[in-house]
Amino acid sequence: MTDQYAVIGNPIGHTKSPLIHGLFAEATQQAMSYVAIEGPLAPDDGFADVVREFAANGGKGMNVTAPFKLKAFALADARSERAALAGAANALKFEHGRIIAENFDGIGLLRDIEVNLGVPLAGKRVLLLGAGGAARGALLPFLAANPAELVIANRDAAKARALVAQAGARAAAVRACGYGDLHAMGRFDLVVNATSASLTGDLPPVPPGVFNPAGIAYELAYGKRLTPFLRLARNAGVHRIADGVGMLVEQAAEAFDWWRGVRPETASVIDRLTVPLD
Numbered sequence: 001m002t003d004q005y006a007v008i009g010n011p012i013g014h015t016k017s018p019l020i021h022g023l024f025a026e027a028t029q030q031a032m033s034y035v036a037i038e039g040p041l042a043p044d045d046g047f048a049d050v051v052r053e054f055a056a057n058g059g060k061g062m063n064v065t066a067p068f069k070l071k072a073f074a075l076a077d078a079r080s081e082r083a084a085l086a087g088a089a090n091a092l093k094f095e096h097g098r099i100i101a102e103n104f105d106g107i108g109l110l111r112d113i114e115v116n117l118g119v120p121l122a123g124k125r126v127l128l129l130g131a132g133g134a135a136r137g138a139l140l141p142f143l144a145a146n147p148a149e150l151v152i153a154n155r156d157a158a159k160a161r162a163l164v165a166q167a168g169a170r171a172a173a174v175r176a177c178g179y180g181d182l183h184a185m186g187r188f189d190l191v192v193n194a195t196s197a198s199l200t201g202d203l204p205p206v207p208p209g210v211f212n213p214a215g216i217a218y219e220l221a222y223g224k225r226l227t228p229f230l231r232l233a234r235n236a237g238v239h240r241i242a243d244g245v246g247m248l249v250e251q252a253a254e255a256f257d258w259w260r261g262v263r264p265e266t267a268s269v270i271d272r273l274t275v276p277l278d
């Protein structure tokens with residue numbers, strides 16, 4: 001039987017993952033299927049049943065998207081260090097009756113910035129907006145890239161401080177703050193919007209003075225064209241703005257490699273999925 005993979009989320013209609021993994025499979029000549037599954041939203045543990053049934057019927061792996069990343073993490077029998085540090089899973093592997101959890105979101109984001117956009121974080125001033133699941137996934141890969149400074153700003157500043165405290169000894173160059181504190185912090189080479197504000201068309205209250213026009217503004221959401229955050233950055237004179245399409249494809253490539261043992265080429269897939277920002 002063909003090896004089976006899936007992405008599970010709710011809603012799931014908008015997902016690009018079957019297209020991305022289909023292109024990867026074709027390019028690397030892997031015989032596999034990849035479908036989208038709408039997971040159950042009921043508060044009982046229907047999610048675990050759906051995952052276990054997929055695995056029992058020959059499923060080899062799954063991507064996990066909102067709102068199931070925490071449930072998938074909790075369900076696993078084993079977890080990678082980066083999944084444990086993010087507290088969430090975005091990929092599962094089913095092996096010898098066990099469920100193994102991984103999280104490639106942060107590494108996908110870092111790869112898109114450093115490799116695809118050509119901006120190594122070493123020595124840079126980096127501002128991460130938000131302290132939820134998305135920011136949590138980005139924190140450790142960002143720190144591993146040795147920025148000169150990493151500031152995490154959140155509306156609820158205590159949540160940002162808790163995140164920094166969790167990063168522990170690695171957090172020497174990390175600071176947490178509220179948006180109001182950003183006025184006194186100068187310009188940043190990279191500003192990443194890891195809040196969920198763009199999903200509702202909102203703008204995090206970030207002062208335009210944080211943008212270095214020679215730097216980059218990165219929006220984690222994708223396919224939303226010029227979000228209020230990217231518009232603010234553009235109006236502040238930033239030429240290089242990006243949405244999360246590259247991150248999406250890079251995390252998919254990491255998962256594909258983990259499952260199949262071959263890392264697909266990503267540039268052509270990113271090109272195919274890229275929607276002009278304006």
Ligand code: ATR
Pocket residue numbers: 129130131132133134135154155156157159194195196197202203204205
């Ligand atoms: P995700 O998994 O997308 O990170 P989450 O864990 O629910 O989702 O976290 C949402 C993040 O977006 C939080 O950092 C939240 O800020 P608060 O913790 O202060 O609530 C942030 N957020 C959501 N809407 C926002 C808005 N309009 N302006 C600024 N931050 C916002």
